[in-house]
Amino acid sequence: MQKRNGFKLIFPVLTTCLALMLCMVPASAPTISNAATEKEAETAPGRKLARQSVKDNQKRWGTTDHSKHEALKKNFTSGEQITEACLSCHSEAASQFHETIHWTWLASGTKEDMRYGKAGDSVNNFCISANAMEDKGCLKCHTSWSKKGTEGRVNCLKCHGNDDFNFTEAFGDINYFMTDNDPETEGIVKDIQENVKKASQDITLPKRKNCGECHFKGGGGDGVKHGDMDTSLMEPNKELDVHMGVDGEDFTCTRCHTTVNHHIAGRIYTNPAVSERKSLLDDDQAPKITCVSCHSDTPHKTSSKMNDHTDRVACQSCHIPKLARINPTKMEWDWSKAGKLKDGKPYHEEGPYGKPTYKSIKGEFRWEKNVVPEYFWFNGSMTSTTARDVIDPAKTVQVSHPVGSREDPDSRIFPFKIHKGKQPYDKVHKRLLAPLLTGEKGYWTTFDMQEALTIGNRTLDIEYSGEFDYVETTYAYPSTHMVAPKEKALNCTECHIRENGRIAELSGIYLPGRDRLKILDTIGWLAVFGALAAVVLHGLGRFFSKNGKEE
Amino acid sequence: MAGKRLIKIYLYTRFERFWHWLQALMIICLIVTGLEIHGTYSLLGFHTAVSVHNFTGLAWVVLFAFFVFWLFTTGEWKQYIPTTKKLLAVVAYYSYGIFKGRPHPVEKSPGAKHNPLQRLTYLGLSAMLLPLQMATGLLYYLYNMWAGDFPLSYLAWGHTFLALLLLNFLIVHVYMTTTGHSLFSHVSGMITGWEEIYETTEIADWESPEARKKRG
Numbered sequence: 001m002q003k004r005n006g007f008k009l010i011f012p013v014l015t016t017c018l019a020l021m022l023c024m025v026p027a028s029a030p031t032i033s034n035a036a037t038e039k040e041a042e043t044a045p046g047r048k049l050a051r052q053s054v055k056d057n058q059k060r061w062g063t064t065d066h067s068k069h070e071a072l073k074k075n076f077t078s079g080e081q082i083t084e085a086c087l088s089c090h091s092e093a094a095s096q097f098h099e100t101i102h103w104t105w106l107a108s109g110t111k112e113d114m115r116y117g118k119a120g121d122s123v124n125n126f127c128i129s130a131n132a133m134e135d136k137g138c139l140k141c142h143t144s145w146s147k148k149g150t151e152g153r154v155n156c157l158k159c160h161g162n163d164d165f166n167f168t169e170a171f172g173d174i175n176y177f178m179t180d181n182d183p184e185t186e187g188i189v190k191d192i193q194e195n196v197k198k199a200s201q202d203i204t205l206p207k208r209k210n211c212g213e214c215h216f217k218g219g220g221g222d223g224v225k226h227g228d229m230d231t232s233l234m235e236p237n238k239e240l241d242v243h244m245g246v247d248g249e250d251f252t253c254t255r256c257h258t259t260v261n262h263h264i265a266g267r268i269y270t271n272p273a274v275s276e277r278k279s280l281l282d283d284d285q286a287p288k289i290t291c292v293s294c295h296s297d298t299p300h301k302t303s304s305k306m307n308d309h310t311d312r313v314a315c316q317s318c319h320i321p322k323l324a325r326i327n328p329t330k331m332e333w334d335w336s337k338a339g340k341l342k343d344g345k346p347y348h349e350e351g352p353y354g355k356p357t358y359k360s361i362k363g364e365f366r367w368e369k370n371v372v373p374e375y376f377w378f379n380g381s382m383t384s385t386t387a388r389d390v391i392d393p394a395k396t397v398q399v400s401h402p403v404g405s406r407e408d409p410d411s412r413i414f415p416f417k418i419h420k421g422k423q424p425y426d427k428v429h430k431r432l433l434a435p436l437l438t439g440e441k442g443y444w445t446t447f448d449m450q451e452a453l454t455i456g457n458r459t460l461d462i463e464y465s466g467e468f469d470y471v472e473t474t475y476a477y478p479s480t481h482m483v484a485p486k487e488k489a490l491n492c493t494e495c496h497i498r499e500n501g502r503i504a505e506l507s508g509i510y511l512p513g514r515d516r517l518k519i520l521d522t523i524g525w526l527a528v529f530g531a532l533a534a535v536v537l538h539g540l541g542r543f544f545s546k547n548g549k550e551e
Numbered sequence: 552m553a554g555k556r557l558i559k560i561y562l563y564t565r566f567e568r569f570w571h572w573l574q575a576l577m578i579i580c581l582i583v584t585g586l587e588i589h590g591t592y593s594l595l596g597f598h599t600a601v602s603v604h605n606f607t608g609l610a611w612v613v614l615f616a617f618f619v620f621w622l623f624t625t626g627e628w629k630q631y632i633p634t635t636k637k638l639l640a641v642v643a644y645y646s647y648g649i650f651k652g653r654p655h656p657v658e659k660s661p662g663a664k665h666n667p668l669q670r671l672t673y674l675g676l677s678a679m680l681l682p683l684q685m686a687t688g689l690l691y692y693l694y695n696m697w698a699g700d701f702p703l704s705y706l707a708w709g710h711t712f713l714a715l716l717l718l719n720f721l722i723v724h725v726y727m728t729t730t731g732h733s734l735f736s737h738v739s740g741m742i743t744g745w746e747e748i749y750e751t752t753e754i755a756d757w758e759s760p761e762a763r764k765k766r767g
Contacts, residue, residue, distance in 0.1 A: 524715025
């Protein structure tokens with residue numbers, strides 16, 4: 001008994017120590033995991049892999065100096081002559097390029113009998129249609145010399161010229177001065193030609209400004225279309241884009257948008273950008289275009305629950321917290337308000353961010369900064385509406401919308417910018433209309449919508465009844481640029497929260513923190529509070545009956 | 552009854568107490584973090600709650616494996632064999648007799664530390680509720696490895712419901728510890744291992760095969 005009493009003293013001490021130790025388990029576990037996230041920065045496998053795959057970034061080299069080539073030492077009098085010079089060495093470049101969407105502006109799509117693409121019958125809810133390349137205003141972004149579109153010759157310098165030189169203006173001047181036979185202007189011509197020569201010898205692989213000149217300014221101005229692409233990406237910091245940040249990895253566009261025979265990877269328009277989310281480890285032929293290509297599909301630390309997300313949630317969904325973080329992007333465009341004049345003249349109204357909220361030629365706009373994306377199931381394809389598709393004007397028309405579903409194993413939850421529009425449609429044929437905007441007969445000159453629609457639809461050879469009204473539309477842009485540093489990735493509770501989460505509307509999944517089976521929850525809590533009430537009552541009973549003991 | 556003397560017996564071995572308290576802490580921790588993950592409230596932050604919940608949950612499975620091992624190697628499992636004998640008497644005691652100061656119909660003894668109601672409850676808990684909760688938790692945790700088309704919602708609903716049942720048990724269980732000879736005698740018994748019982752209490756034949764054997 002004596003011995004046992006000794007144990008009696010030891011045991012409470014031991015138990016207390018144990019209890020104390022155990023108290024520290026829940027307290028220390030989060031510290032461990034926080035420390036882990038810190039370390040993760042260095043050891044996350046996806047990061048390591050990606051660094052490895054781009055370790056020689058920017059060390060691209062060539063074997064030629066274009067300023068030494070005889071072909072480029074001529075006195076050019078037209079852009080076509082420069083192209084001729086390029087092709088004298090790069091013999092297959094033009095024929096390759098003629099096959100690409102950058103030249104044809106035509107795309108394949110879901111319906112066999114439709115012509116998709118800018119040069120086809122596709123429409124959007126910005127400037128609506130390029131009118132089969134008849135709207136010459138659109139052609140300043142076409143990769144040809146002059147305004148002949150696909151009838152002209154390839155302008156190699158649009159993508160490969162390193163100099164911001166204005167060739168069109170220079171050749172205009174040269175041709176003007178050359179015809180006036182004035183010896184005094186000969187010197188001027190020589191000067192201009194020297195500048196042309198210098199600019200045409202300054203050749204580069206496509207840089208951000210080459211791509212950005214059109215892709216950052218799509219829809220008629222900086223940041224109009226995409227939300228994740230605007231001129232802030234010309235020289236972004238890491239904060240805006242971890243990949244392109246000039247203070248970080250400093251990627252050019254072509255670092256990810258790799259090229260084969262002038263076909264550039266990564267277009268998302270009717271067809272998936274890539275058909276498979278392949279890692280370079282699986283297949284070194286895969287174009288480096290998806291996040292997975294370099295980061296693998298288990299990029300987070302091995303033990304991290306985050307890796308369990310990658311089969312259903314796109315990386316972009318968490319790693320692009322907001323769109324248009326530096327420059328604003330256009331969110332709404334109402335064509336029905338266009339055409340108002342002041343003293344017979346068109347006018348502008350400026351709103352927040354110094355951006356127009358009204359333009360007589362275009363209508364009413366709304367711009368937004370730090371846009372929270374909308375999320376949809378997405379398998380890499382977008383629907384596209386043409387001016388031949390029949391629409392239901394009673395509903396908002398989805399001119400472009402992501403394709404995908406919970407059931408499709410290739411679909412991920414993906415972030416989008418949704419641009420809302422109000423644009424003209426044919427009340428009789430129930431089709432979206434394609435107004436001609438620029439040129440003498442264009443709406444921007446005449447302010448006559450009826451005429452612009454008639455001529456515009458004629459360019460596409462689509463019948464127009466003559467009766468139009470405006471319909472509400474949406475256009476979706478997948479977001480994949482402006483990936484923020486890992487510390488700026490979304491918190492779990494942006495989605496894992498009972499109400500008003502970012503994917504509050506997304507069905508077909510069980511989302512912890514958001515979802516519950518109300519009836520089971522209610523029964524469970526009734527049991528808990530029932531037990532609580534029962535023990536309180538029982539306890540009170542014992543207290544007042546003094547456990548039955550008479551004092 | 553009045554003549555009986557209170558003595559202390561060594562009822563809970565060191566491992567049993569260690570297991571009991573560790574499991575208690577783990578279950579409390581799991582309920583607290585689990586309800587946060589369920590969206591009931593926000594406390595540690597979702598990310599931390601998930602990390603702690605997963606860590607603790609896995610640790611619990613390990614602890615439970617040791618418990619099962621201990622249960623069978625020591626023969627303690629016999630203490631969990633259910634019986635209906637005197638079950639109603641125990642129920643009657645807690646719902647009526649206790650207010651009248653009547654003695655507990657089944658005193659604890661080294662061979663039978665659980666009364667019939669406890670046997671039933673703990674068997675249900677140890678053989679059903681806890682393993683089920685661990686199973687649903689593990690399947691939930693490893694969902695990506697096996698799931699296919701099986702909806703996560705079924706698992707999540709079950710896991711949440713079982714958690715609320717455990718919380719229900721926890722409340723009643725903690726309260727019941729106050730029904731001993733004194734308010735804290737059961738708790739201190741589970742801490743020190745030494746429980747107060749009445750000296751003359753005998754183990755009934757049906758409670759322990761050993762007792763039966765001893766008496767021939």
